Amino acid sequence: LTPYASVEWADGLVRVLDQRRLPHEIVYRDLVDEGDVAAAIRDMMVRGAPLIGAVAAYGLALAARRSAAATPGELLADLDRAVGMLSAARPTAVNLTWALGRVLHRTGDPSIGGVEAIKWAALDEAQRIAREDVSVNLQLGHNALPLIPDDATVIHHCNTGGLATVGVGTALGIIRAAHENGKRLHVLVDETRPRLQGARLTAWELRELGIPHTVIVDGASGHFMRTKVVDLCVVGCDRVAANGDTANKIGTYNLALVASVHRVPFYVAAPTSTIDLAIPNGEAIPIEERPAREVTHVGEEWITPKGTLVANPAFDVTPAAYITAIITEAGIAYPPYDASLAALVKRGQAGVAR
Amino acid sequence: LTPYASVEWADGLVRVLDQRRLPHEIVYRDLVDEGDVAAAIRDMMVRGAPLIGAVAAYGLALAARRSAAATPGELLADLDRAVGMLSAARPTAVNLTWALGRVLHRTGDPSIGGVEAIKWAALDEAQRIAREDVSVNLQLGHNALPLIPDDATVIHHCNTGGLATVGVGTALGIIRAAHENGKRLHVLVDETRPRLQGARLTAWELRELGIPHTVIVDGASGHFMRTKVVDLCVVGCDRVAANGDTANKIGTYNLALVASVHRVPFYVAAPTSTIDLAIPNGEAIPIEERPAREVTHVGEEWITPKGTLVANPAFDVTPAAYITAIITEAGIAYPPYDASLAALVKRGQAGVAR
Numbered sequence: 001l002t003p004y005a006s007v008e009w010a011d012g013l014v015r016v017l018d019q020r021r022l023p024h025e026i027v028y029r030d031l032v033d034e035g036d037v038a039a040a041i042r043d044m045m046v047r048g049a050p051l052i053g054a055v056a057a058y059g060l061a062l063a064a065r066r067s068a069a070a071t072p073g074e075l076l077a078d079l080d081r082a083v084g085m086l087s088a089a090r091p092t093a094v095n096l097t098w099a100l101g102r103v104l105h106r107t108g109d110p111s112i113g114g115v116e117a118i119k120w121a122a123l124d125e126a127q128r129i130a131r132e133d134v135s136v137n138l139q140l141g142h143n144a145l146p147l148i149p150d151d152a153t154v155i156h157h158c159n160t161g162g163l164a165t166v167g168v169g170t171a172l173g174i175i176r177a178a179h180e181n182g183k184r185l186h187v188l189v190d191e192t193r194p195r196l197q198g199a200r201l202t203a204w205e206l207r208e209l210g211i212p213h214t215v216i217v218d219g220a221s222g223h224f225m226r227t228k229v230v231d232l233c234v235v236g237c238d239r240v241a242a243n244g245d246t247a248n249k250i251g252t253y254n255l256a257l258v259a260s261v262h263r264v265p266f267y268v269a270a271p272t273s274t275i276d277l278a279i280p281n282g283e284a285i286p287i288e289e290r291p292a293r294e295v296t297h298v299g300e301e302w303i304t305p306k307g308t309l310v311a312n313p314a315f316d317v318t319p320a321a322y323i324t325a326i327i328t329e330a331g332i333a334y335p336p337y338d339a340s341l342a343a344l345v346k347r348g349q350a351g352v353a354r
Numbered sequence: 355l356t357p358y359a360s361v362e363w364a365d366g367l368v369r370v371l372d373q374r375r376l377p378h379e380i381v382y383r384d385l386v387d388e389g390d391v392a393a394a395i396r397d398m399m400v401r402g403a404p405l406i407g408a409v410a411a412y413g414l415a416l417a418a419r420r421s422a423a424a425t426p427g428e429l430l431a432d433l434d435r436a437v438g439m440l441s442a443a444r445p446t447a448v449n450l451t452w453a454l455g456r457v458l459h460r461t462g463d464p465s466i467g468g469v470e471a472i473k474w475a476a477l478d479e480a481q482r483i484a485r486e487d488v489s490v491n492l493q494l495g496h497n498a499l500p501l502i503p504d505d506a507t508v509i510h511h512c513n514t515g516g517l518a519t520v521g522v523g524t525a526l527g528i529i530r531a532a533h534e535n536g537k538r539l540h541v542l543v544d545e546t547r548p549r550l551q552g553a554r555l556t557a558w559e560l561r562e563l564g565i566p567h568t569v570i571v572d573g574a575s576g577h578f579m580r581t582k583v584v585d586l587c588v589v590g591c592d593r594v595a596a597n598g599d600t601a602n603k604i605g606t607y608n609l610a611l612v613a614s615v616h617r618v619p620f621y622v623a624a625p626t627s628t629i630d631l632a633i634p635n636g637e638a639i640p641i642e643e644r645p646a647r648e649v650t651h652v653g654e655e656w657i658t659p660k661g662t663l664v665a666n667p668a669f670d671v672t673p674a675a676y677i678t679a680i681i682t683e684a685g686i687a688y689p690p691y692d693a694s695l696a697a698l699v700k701r702g703q704a705g706v707a708r
Contacts, residue, residue: 023659188665191649193547193571196657199649203662214663215649217547218573219605223670226607251573253580257615258608295545295553295569299655303550305377308557309568311542316577 004208006163007046007055009127012065014058018045019163023204034063034082041089041096044195048164049238049274050133053095056086057126060103064122067115075115079107079122091286092247092315093238094276099129130166136271136348137168139329141177144234147267147325147332148178148185152231155221155259157190158249159201160236160269170269171234172205174327179211187213188224192251194294194312218251225262233259234267240275244320244337245282250313256322265324272328272348275341282317290314358562360517361400361409363481366419368412372399373517377558388417388436395443395450398549402518403592403628404487407449410440411480414457418476421469429469433461433476445640446601446669447592448630453483484520490625490702491522493683495531498588501621501679501686502532502539506585509575509613511544512603513555514590514623524623525588526559528681533565541567542578546605548648548666572605579616587613588621594629598674598691599636604667610676619678626682626702629695636671644668 004026007016014031020043021027029045031037037059040046046055063082069075083100090096106125107118148154154175158164161172169176179185187206192198199215206213216224224230233255239247246252246268259266279285292310296303304310326333326340330347333340358380361370368385374397375381383399385391391413394400400409417436423429437454444450460479461472502508508529512518515526523530533539541560546552553569560567570578578584587609593601600606600622613620633639646664650657658664680687680695684702687694 024656190573191547191657193545193573199657199662200659204659207659207662214665215658216665217604217649218571219544219547219608220665220667220670222607222611223604223667224665226671250571250577253576254573254608254612257576257612261611261615295571298652298657301653301655302378303545303553303652304569305554305558305561308553308561311568311570311574311578313574313577316574317580 004162006051007058007130007166009058009123014055014062016040016046016055017163019047019201020045023200032062033066034059034085037062038085038089047197048159049093049095049236050165050170050271052090052093053099053273054130054133054166056096057099057103057129059086060100061123061126064107064119069115072115072118075118076108079104090288092288095273098273102129133166134168136329137165137170137173140170140269140271140327141168141173143329143332144174144267144269144327145177145181147327148174148183149231150183152183153186153188153229155188155190155224155230155233155255156202157198157235157252157255158192159197159205161202161205163201163205164236170236170271172202174234174269175211176209179209185211187211188230189213189215190218190221190251190255191215192249193218197249218254221255222258225258225264230262230264232265232267234269237268237270237274238315239279239285240268240270240326240341241279241281241285242277242338242341243281244323244326244335244341246318246323247282247285247287247315248318250316253316253318256318260322266322268323268326270326270328272330272345275345277342277345282319285317287316288314358516360405361412361484361520363412363477368409368416370394370400370409371517373401373555374399377554386416387420388413388439391416392439392443401551402513403447403449403590404519404524404625406444406447407453407627408480408484408487408520410450411453411457411483413440414454415477415480418461418473423469426469426472429472430461433458444642446642449627452627456483487520488522490683491519491524491527494524494623494625494681495522495527497683497686498528498621498623498681499531499535501681502528502537503585504537506537507540507542507583509542509544509578509584509587509609510556511552511589511606511609512546513551513559515556515559517555517559518590524590524625526556528588528623529565530563533563539565541565542584543567543569544572544575544605544609545569546603547572551603572608575609576612579612579618584616584618586619586621588623591622591624591628592669593633593639594622594624594680594695595633595635595639596631596692596695597635598677598680598689598695600672600677601636601639601641601669602672604670607670607672610672614676620676622677622680624680624682626684626699629682629699631696631699636673639671641670642668
């Protein structure tokens with residue numbers, strides 16, 4: 001599907017592409033236990049809500065494999081400890097707890113007989129989550145096709161491609177599907193400060209895919225909407241609340257407001273695993289504060305005066321009112337989102353159960 | 355006034371602070387002729403619309419001083435050539451052509467007798483422009499005081515302080531005046547990609563002034579308006595059209611739109627020298643496209659994949675409808691701006707003539 005694998009299970013190891021080294025170096029890392037996996041997520045060696053979920057599930061499979069437990073009860077206690085470590089790695093993306101919950105649900109099935117069977121079930125569920133991520137995103141991209149005009153200029157924020165998922169991508173998966181269906185797109189790539197996932201990762205993926213693109217600074221989106229035709233914006237998400245409020249990479253809310261003023265459609269690509277019906281609205285979504293160094297430095301280059309205070313929220317919340325539609329693998333949700341999202345989540349879960 | 359001088363005339367040289375080396379190094383450069391001055395402006399060794407104007411005027415004084423002309427006619431021809439070089443250095447800020455025009459108007463006075471007197475007049479006018487810049491900004495900051503509440507959180511974009519002017523600053527001059535008048539301010543400093551004038555220069559100036567501040571990425575302004583009280587935004591400008599449309603550093607328009615949605619007052623600080631009544635609206639303001647390297651690199655750090663295309667407009671235009679008020683040394687202009695700006699420009703010129 002892609003010339004690179006963001007994550008794979010390899011001989012009892014989890015092998016990930018170290019995204020901090022892109023676009024200049026392709027470096028794979030082998031993670032051997034759940035501590036490695038938690039650190040890889042926390043330090044953003046891997047990032048992107050769907051990928052975080054899949055890698056965390058593999059982390060739990062690693063914990064199961066390495067456990068010295070003699071009984072199912074001991075093994076499940078080991079898994080609980082691993083879940084505690086993995087779920088604390090990053091707070092905002094709900095996919096992390098969703099994926100860990102799926103593995104626990106599977107391993108906790110009392111009908112599974114014995115330690116080895118539980119270990120196998122953990123790995124099988126992790127691999128299932130990874131496989132489903134690819135098929136879900138293919139379907140999501142297909143579902144979006146009627147919304148994407150031909151000859152379209154698209155603004156995209158952060159990275160939501162194969163690198164943010166197990167494969168294909170969410171918002172970038174939509175762009176890819178439209179491209180592969182013969183629609184001519186030009187992508188204006190928000191560079192996405194502070195970590196520059198757009199400039200580093202999305203530009204790299206679009207080049208690999210052969211999709212025309214131009215990198216812009218985040219503050220320029222309004223200028224381009226005002227001075228040339230921008231047909232749509234499409235972004236991913238880290239968590240969608242029941243009412244449609246959406247947490248995504250910092251800068252998403254500004255882009256949504258600017259699009260709203262210009263009446264440019266603003267779409268959120270959301271696998272149903274990213275929709276958290278347990279949270280009524282965006283106020284309840286925890287927003288991660290990341291280290292100041294992400295803002296004060298770019299690589300080894302120190303930007304600010306030494307000692308300068310920085311606020312570095314990694315995400316923001318875009319209220320549902322500024323979102324034109326939320327595109328999932330189970331269909332497209334339109335406002336009012338309370339009803340439409342609940343229906344799609346139900347359909348999404350039914351799809352998984354099949 | 356400040357612990358540093360952005361520009362000074364020193365023994366027949368123009369000495370400038372090399373702003374590309376801030377905040378980590380204080381390096382002064384001596385410019386010896388108009389070619390040096392044009393390069394310093396083009397390469398952004400000096401930047402900020404008012405400072406560009408003052409430095410360009412000094413460049414013309416240098417050209418006069420170095421001219422080997424034997425007659426007034428030859429000297430004025432040399433000055434015309436220098437004006438051509440200097441005015442081409444950067445297109446957007448109107449202060450550049452405004453300042454050069456003032457020197458030319460002075461040196462072109464047929465009542466001046468002889469070559470040496472013309473040379474003296476060129477220098478005198480340049481020094482007058484520089485002195486006036488300081489007094490204009492002090493007055494502008496004073497005029498703004500009624501608009502600034504106590505205990506205010508302010509978002510500021512780019513750099514508009516002593517570094518962007520001969521001294522004091524425009525938008526930052528307002529913040530400074532409020533601070534010195536005992537109003538407790540906290541400044542959220544937009545880092546201002548791509549050149550990071552906020553993170554590099556504004557953070558440095560605010561530290562020197564002892565004004566509390568926090569650096570944020572440009573995309574975070576909406577998040578802070580949504581989650582905490584932001585009382586106002588204040589920015590500078592490179593050119594204000596007759597109808598109030600304002601060209602300023604890229605990212606200003608996004609900030610204005612985000613402020614508008616949140617009903618946060620959005621103020622533009624504009625010495626009347628920055629108001630261009632000859633231009634009816636923002637459509638006619640030339641927007642400079644700067645080198646791609648400003649986006650692809652931070653210092654020596656290469657961000658994007660090699661060969662990635664970049665669009666790098668240095669400025670954007672904020673339509674007058676999103677500007678709460680335009681603050682000048684001659685008073686505060688409110689909408690409709692056609693009438694209010696014309697009146698203030700008249701009063702500003704009268705102030706200069708006094």
